Amino acid sequence: MNTNDIFQTVLFIAVLIALAIPLGRYMTSVLDGSSLAVRKIGKPIEYVIYKIAGIDAQAEMSWKAYAVALLLFNALGALAVYGFLRVQQWLPANPQGFGPMTPDAAFNTAISFVTNTNWQDYTPESTVSYLTQMAALTVQNFLSAATGIAVVVALIRGFARHTAKTIGNFWVDLTRITLYILAPLAIVFAVVLIGQGAIQNFKSYEDVPTLQVTTYQVAKTDAQGNPVKDAKGNPVMQDVKADKQTIAMGPVASQEAIKMLGTNGGGFFNANSAHPYENPTPLSNFLQILAMLIIPAALCVVFGRMVGDRRQGYAVLAAMTIAFAVACWGEISAEQSGNPVFTSLHVDQSASTLSAGGNMEGKETRFGIAQTGIFTVATTAASCGAVDAMHDSLTPMGGFVPLLLIQLGEVIFGGVGSGLYGMLVFALLAVFVAGLMIGRTPEYVGKKIESFEMKMVAIAILITPFLVLVGTSIGVLSPQGTAGISNPGPHGFTEILYAFSSAANNNGSAFAGLSVNTPFYNVLLAIAMWFGRFSSIVPVLAIAGALANKKRLAATAGTLPTHGPLFVVLLLGTLVLVGALTYVPALALGPVVEHLQLIAGH
Template sequence: MWQIAIILIMYVPLVIVTGHYLFRVAMQQVTWLDPIMDRLDGFIYKLCGIKRVDMTGKQYVLSLILSNACMVFIGYILLRIQAILFLNPNKIDNMEASLSFNTIISFMTNTNLQHYSGESGLSYLSQMLVIIFMMFTSAATGYAACMAFCRRIVAKTDTIGNFFVDFVRIITRILIPLSIVVSVILVSQGTPQTFKANQTVQTIEGKLQDIALGPVASLESIKHIGTNGGGFYGANSTTPFENPTVISNMIEMLSMMLLPGACVVAFSLMIASRKEKPIVGKQGLAIFVAMAMLFLAGLVIVYISERAGNPIINELGITQQLGSMEGKEMRFGVAQSALFATVTTAFTTGSVNNMHDTLTPLGGLVPMFNMMLNVVFGGKGVGLMNMMMYVLLTIFIACLMIGRTPQFLGKKIEEKEMKLIALCILIHPAIILLFSALAVALPQGVAGITNPGAHGLSQVLYEFASASANNGSGFEGLSDNSVFWNVTTGLAMFFGRYVTIIIQLAIASLLAKKMWHHDSIGTLKTDNTMFTILLVVIVLMIGALTFLPAIALGPITEHLQLYA
């Protein structure tokens, strides 16, 4: 447990400092990188013809979608012709059409769900120009949308900013500097960073083995900083080349946790900017604590479940002093594996240092439920936006119960906003459950299920929860590289990403245009302990109402069968 405690203690000061820096970037205030990055930004603006003028809400959303669409088109072409391009020393062939569609949607939506093995499916050029490039741009897109949402919801005037300015500043002032630092640390721990071809070596058993090399450290850094997920290798962060040591494991977890938490801190400073700025604003602290409560509850369940191990093995008289080590690396053990599994799904990154398919039923339930809720910090900025939907819903429900007018930050929450909030909250479970039902109803979907009974259903639920939450991790037991699974998960990733962002920015725009009212004695307090507890209860209640029947047929049934 001390390993877990050390990482969580280190996280708190890091997220506060980063949150203050993110606030300055989002509000276009002076930062210490400005003397260098202002020149780079100016060159990019001039090269792309970007005019630094404030956009309307529609212009912001349209710019976001069109820029992403252009990158999708170019990336798809590169994957389809990678065999004839340079930086392909391992002679990797072109990617198949449906797999290219899935891959390009996956990385542009910041999901990074992989139906291929990176070391054998992509050339070095594709890894850099498609995968690593989109890890930067998709993360920047999410954080730009989040910052625009935050500015819009706290502003007294109808202002949103400029998408391209936000997009460029996030890359040059946040993602690139942090990725350089993390890359250097990973290289120091033994992660490869080279253009050399794969090396064939002789093992101590006298057999030959291919060692896959490539620009791994640069991918790993932005993969975690941008909450992207995926991996250079098919085995992801379980392999010693992506995640060599306990130190690299801790760095990767802190990288995943850093920016999603910092978004909450930055939001709290935006609210408190009219007054004297605290270290963390009370409103942001209430939301942060609610997310932390959900995260810690899930972490405890995973750790206890994995530490208890398999009851069937215990009945056979086999001592399990290490807990359930199936699918885990000995260098990490149960503690760091449980923490990594919880972090990567709570912060919707998708990187894995153990195979989630081999987790105990309750240990696998928590990562799945984290993605189903999609509000436990979340990733790439949209986690905060998702939680804000529940914040507004909680305010509305609480005010109805006590007979007060629903109001947040001086803006009244009325019928039009509530319809959009309800729609935004229901889209995520609808995508997961409808596509899961389709998968178990059609022979093309059933063909990919490799485990019988409850665990097979868990594989399906996990796959679509991962796709819709833009997470990208998988149970890894699913035969998902088929036209059916490539297309359905591609659509789930697309709708789970862009439809919700559009609705959330529309809600923020509606609130921004409303008349601002001073708080009164009758205004519901949203920055105290009572509201935090109520928010957690509402999140869990809606999660249970929408997903409990499906979960009961999957991991809960498997757990009961295991202990029967």
């Protein structure tokens, strides 16, 4: 890393922490109902929503009722999105006349957006109508993000309450998170993006003349699409003149804002945040990175305030920040070092006033290596999946970093809600390991951690690696799986490993060298997305219910402090040992082997 890389990384982390603390205070007041917005401004709106939906806002739920409500709500959401995608040709706000998605693609997309994955194996600007973008995909961007935050709030209540049978009301949590947190932030951020140059309109796509007219030949076809041949059987060629380019329009800024704030990641355009209409300037790029991590960082503050010990939240935030900084160093260093093969050919890849240096393949010159590296780390540390560069063009070690961040469970800040509840699961495991070492019953935030909680922790931690490794095995062993590989060898293996890691961990980014818009991958990845999301949420809610029912224990001389540097190190060590080592054999077959081949000049 050079001085510019270090400066940009430090600046970003400083701004993130400075904004996360006040946002965390506000979110706490919303979630506990003490905010003026909840008590006065939004009360009539809430009342109408609850009245129409038949919800008793005063009735709280057990963890089982909370889980059932959450699962049913998201299942209905998936059906609604699937329906929009299948009948959009008959719906309004479709100026380009797009037809329906195929059943398997619609199934994959519906599951993708409901699970906060936003995996897109289609080209949005040539597939999805404006109404579907807004009423189906953007709405789910809000609701899937609100679902993740609701789960972590329920878990925090489990720590904060004692001898209680309930963990809150899912419908009230969902409503307040959407109304008072996600919607206001998204509106403000959308306006900022429009000011930077992102588009927001409902125009039909526009044709503009190109600066240069190009003429090329293509094979002539008849009305049925069959090639026309001459008397000798050769294809008849015809001249085609390319003198215009079609520019896609649409309500981009509104989707872009919640795409980033909700760590969703699904872009309005296929190029995602590398597209100038989604991410016009270096400043918008910086703000989009910030938007990905601001709510996950603020939730750490919420955790400390709601359990009555702010140091607990800051300890978790410190662990996340340290891991994020290390990941940025690894990613930017790998890309700034460039390609070892070029170095062996005496190509100067160092940064200078005339050259960015390093590996600029697949990157936007508007952003450079530093902002691209931070974006890549942020989008895979969070469960966002938005990209401002082609991950398939990263160096082997540059690709290793985001892949590992996904496989850690995306708990380094992580997705909105999912990142913190994932990290708290690792915190429970860390205190359990510490308790075994000293022969004492583990405790965390005043709650005794017993066998039921540890069984749920084991399920929550192991279900995702199971989905990733089994799915990858099926992909590399089946003809349908290997048919989509465009880069044979270790890089092709990494493409499949990355796809299943991204799906099961609800990230949504891809190496993009793998052709996945097939029934095989659409169905298999959808299964990984659904169970990767909800097979971890249910155990987390079970932990919340069990903890809420326990008494709060007073700290004693033998209690392990969970708010200091020692616990931060223990938490990071547990994360690396359990989260990372699970995937070491698979990583060795992919990016590690490719890196060694590159060093050897292959």
